[in-house]
Amino acid sequence: MTRPHRVHVIGTGLMGTSVALALRRRGVEVFLEDANPHHLRLAVGLGAGTPVDEGVRQPDQAPDLVIVGVPPAALGAVIAEALERYPGAVVTDLGSVKAAVLADVSARAPQWLDRYVGGHPMAGSEQSGPLAARADLFDGRAWAVTPHPRSRPEAVEIVEELARLCGALVVRMSSTEHDEAVALVSHVPQVASSVVAGLLTTASEGQLALAGQGLRDVTRIAAGDPSLWSQILSANAGPVARLLHEAxxxxxxxxxxxxxxxxxxxxxxxxxRFLERGVTGVRRLPGKHGKRPETFVSVTVLLPDRPGELARLFSDVSSAGINIEDVRIDHSPGAPAGLVQLAVHPDAVSPLLEALARHGWDVHR
Structure with a gap:
């Protein structure tokens, strides 16, 4: 399998810096570039890589893989420039829309198109910038790789190996298939979350005081950068519009x-009927590591609002040899305690309850 040894990351925001950190933990040499010097300094300070200098552009130090993680509106131009600057390198990107980018690169750099392979890791955060980056951001997550008919086989291989080095699961598809898929699983949910959150702008303080975890779950991603999301939605307007009309x-x-x-x-x-259809849809979502979803049992624990209590809870569960499959925290404003829902395998419920009782935890089922 083709493995990248010297990687150049252009764009040190959340995604670019996270990829760089993930590669560094696997021993890959990474160089960083960003038009924003503050972002570049932060990424370097986090240990994501070394700033690009003129030495990197020498033939014996040129990268074998260039990863472009810039805003959607700039992707085509930056990818084309990278293909020209590094004639021996494969170029991929981290953009969340693929068909429009491929068309732009095809128009700008048709003679180098065989070295371009699109990519999109299905991970992220409502936060942005290098300080939100994490080396484990892609662990166990899907990473779409979107080759086109002119892509070199070795170029596709190195991009797929990039995804694996970052801990992701490779999903190969065409650019059009990708854009239809992300419209459903990412872009429409973003719009729906923003619409619901927008209703809160005219709510009274008394109404907001009743907000619970359900509302926070629905509106969490609405905190994403409006400028970035405007670019993403515009680039994938057709598929998103069709699904929004259906919704x-x-x-x-x-x-x-x-x-x-x-x-x-x-x-x-x-x-x-609509509510039941929603339940059916939720059950179709993949479970851990992309496998068929399993049925877990939720055990609710009362968590005092004091420093170190959550760590103590996890330690007590771990010492009993029990694996937590998922966790949710519901903390009402002003309350002296919160509720932690621990999802475990059905066979683990009894030993979990015994361990919690032994350590003095208040359990609600």
């Missing part, structure tokens, strides 16, 4: 059914 039609039918109220038995069945 809007479903919401309209639910609203009409609710307006009919209790006077219509049909209205109740219609609302329930």
């Amino acid at each position: 809007a039609e479903s919401l309209h039918r639910v609203a009409v059914a609710l307006e009919k109220g209790e006077t219509s038995e049909y209205a109740g069945r219609e609302v329930r």
Whole structure:
């Protein structure tokens, strides 16, 4: 398998810096470049790599892989420039839209297109910038690799190996298939989250005081950078618009059914049908490591709001030899304690309850 040895990362935001950190932990030599000198200094300070200098551009020090992690509007131009600057390197990117970028690169650098292979790690955060970067950001996550008909086989191999070095699971697909997929699993959820969060702007303080974890789950990603998301949505406008029309039609039918109220038995069945369809959809989502989802049991523990309590809880569970499959924390504002939901395999419930009781934890089931 082709393995990158010298990598040049252009763009040291959240994604570029996270890739650099992931590669550094695997012993890959990484050089960094960014038009924002502050971001570059922070990434270097985090240990993500060495700033690019003129020496890197010498033939014997040229990279074998260039990773472009700049905003969507600049991707095509920067990728084309990298293909020209490093004639011996494969170039990939971290952009969340692929078809438009491929078309732009094809127009700008058709003679070097065989060395370009698109990529998109399906990981991220509502936070941005190098300080939000993590070396483990891609562990166990899907990484879409989108070769085109002119891509060299060895170029595809090195990009797929990049994903594996970062701890990700490779999913190969075309640019068009990718854009249809991310419209469904990423872009429409972002719009939906933002729309729901926008309703909060006119809510009273009394209404917001009742907000629980469900609302926070739905609106968390609405905190993403509006400028970045405007570029992403514009670049994938067609697939996103089609799904939004479908979602809007479903919401309209639910609203009409609710307006009919209790006077219509049909209205109740219609609302329930949409709710049940949502349950079916959630159950189709992949489980851990992309495998078929398993059914876990949730055990709720009362967590005092004091420093070190969460670490103590995890330590007590770990000492009992129990693996936590998932965790959720629900903490109401002003309350002296929170609720931690520990998802475990059904066979682990009894020993977990015994361990929690032995260590004095208050458990609610």
